[in-house]
Amino acid sequence: MPEKPTEQNPHLKQQQPRPKRRVGLWTYIISIVVALGVGVGGTYWFLGRAVTQQIASMQQTNQAMKKVAAVYQTISENYYQPVNANKLANGAINGMVNSLGDKFSEYMDKSETQDLNDTIDSSFSGIGAQVQKAGSYVQIISPIAGTPAKKAGLKPKDVIKAVNGKSIAGKTLTEAVNLMRGKIGTSVKLQVERNGETFNVTLKRAKIPVTTVDYKLVGGKQKIGYVTVSTFSTDTAKEFKAALKALDKQGAKKLVIDMRGNPGGLMTAALKMASMFLKNGKTIMQVQSRDGAAEKYVAGKKYDGGYKVTKPTTVMIDGGSASAAEIFSAALHQSAGVKLVGSKSYGKGTVQTVTSFNDKTEMKITVAKWLTPNGDWINKKGLTPDIVANEPSYASLTIVSKVSDLQAEKVNQNVKTFQQYLKALGVFDGTVNGYFGDSTTAAVKKYQKQAKLTVTGKVDKQTLAKIETALAEKISAHDRAYDAAIKLMSQTQTD
Incomplete structure (x- = not known):
């Protein structure tokens, strides 16, 4: 969520600042009535059509709320069993929010609100x-x-x-x-x-780990600072700045910022971090409200505190890079000429804000679109990298859920997945068909011999665990996007 708004994908609770309370609907309506009641004769002509439209909107809202109140009263007084007033009210609120058809808008009860607040505190x-x-x-x-x-x-x-x-x-x-x-x-x-x-x-x-930023020096003599950011939370910008300064002390000459698998979080964190790489006055992002007006957020001391990064940099993205991660990546790409490496990002281009109620419940709703510096709306489209480097096909294999399925003569989906594991590790030359036949048994024996396990041709928990670990290591060792990013930075000259 931004300050507030937030662009965060709200749902497996990410860290968010406590939002300022927004003016409620009825407070807004009352304030209009009061404004109209003061000096009506001298101001009505000036407000003109706007006031007429507001009055019409108020009347429409009043009719709708009367209907809601009538339904509430009918249920309360006539349902054949006693009903809980709070349950009815929450149901009505949930119904209104759900009618938006927006997966990022949500009403949260006390328990859910507490979960969100716990998340803010990590x-x-x-x-x-x-x-x-x-x-x-x-x-x-x-x-x-x-x-x-x-x-x-x-x-x-x-x-x-x-x-x-x-x-x-x-x-x-x-x-x-x-x-x-x-x-x-x-x-x-x-x-x-x-x-x-x-x-x-x-x-x-x-x-869930509190630290959201990790870093190390890689690339040998090239001295490339490799920084990973897992989410955008309350302290992420501070952690990010500390990581960059630590890499400075280690002699880093270039930077690779890894935003892969980063689902987003606080827009304010993305603004602070992006501003560090942009010249003052350059656009970080734009937020477009429903009236069509777009507000530009530009780099400056307000966000970065005067700390600037001028090293050659590249940013890595993938299908798990969403919202705040996309804001950061798009800002560096379009306003600082930084190249993106990896695969197309998720594509979340909306902003949410939170309304807090006195009964400790909260409502999160989408209030605007966010646009890249160039004015692009990447919602459901994502960012396209300059250098495409996808994961190997075996990186997306499913998980074997039952070891007991992996037995000779059995035919099932787990066997098929297991055969794909063995093929990826180069020990299976047979057909991936889900049948645990002689060729699969031979492949298991071959792997067990390589891994210095007891050679039986049978799959036990130890054998499966070893194979899964070996596959994970192979995926990591064949990280095409990382290799491409390091290669790009190795070829980039420094001042």
Whole structure:
């Protein structure tokens, strides 16, 4: 969320500042009435059509609210069982928000609001994935680095269909998220769909890491500072600046900023960070309200405190880079000439703000579009990198959910996935068909021999774990986007 607004994808609670309370609808209406009541004779002609339109809008709103009140009263007085007033009110609010058809707008009850506030303080526990509503289910935007979701191999665009054996079809995003959250150390079982294939995975809930920025010096004599940013939270800009200064001390001459898998967060953090790379007065982004007016946010001391970065830089993006990550990347790309490397980003181009109520509930709604410095709206389109470097195909393989499925003569989806693992590791030459036959057994023996395991041709937990680890290491070792970014910076001359 910006200050406030926020462009954040709200739903697996990311850190957000406590929003300023916005003026409520009825307060707004009352203020108009009061304004009209003071000096009516001398001001009405000046306000003209605007006042007429406001009055018409007030009348329309009044009629709508009368209908809502009539339904509320009818249910309260006539339903055959006693009803809870708060439950009715919350249902009405939820209905209004849901009628917008916007997956980023949401009404949160006390518990959900507390979860959000816990997230602001980085104190929540869960699986560590940024999610959004996708039809009847929930889709992962990006797993957060170092969390159970990331370690379990969950990927952007994975669809979560059930939690602990219970379908989440029809549940609100917040309800689904609450099912996945819980005490640190407890387990949660997810049914996940990826590329039309369904599998189960069990994760152990953990505290989501507070640190959002990591860095190291790479590239040998080239001295390239490699910085990863996992989310945009309250302290991210501060952590980012500290990382850049630390790399300065280590002698970094160039920078690679990795925004891959970053689901976004606070717009204010993105503004502060982007401003460090832009000349004062250069546009970071634009926010366009529904009346069509676009407000420009420009680089300057207000955001960066006077700290500027002039080193050659490139930014890495992928399908898990969303919202604030896209704001940062687009700003550097269009206003500082920085090249983007990787694959097309997610494409979230809207801004949310939060209204806080006295009963400790909150409502998050989309209030504007955000545009790139050039005025592009990337919603559902994403940013296209200058240098395309996609992950290898085996990086998107699903997870083997049952070791017991991996037995000779069995035919099932887990066997098919397992065969793809073996093929990616170069030990399987047979046909990937889901049948655990002689060729699969031979491949298992071959791998067990290479890994110095007991050669049996049978798949136990140890063998599967070794294979999964080897595959993860191969994916990391064949990080095409990282290699492309390092190569680009190695070829870039410094002053």
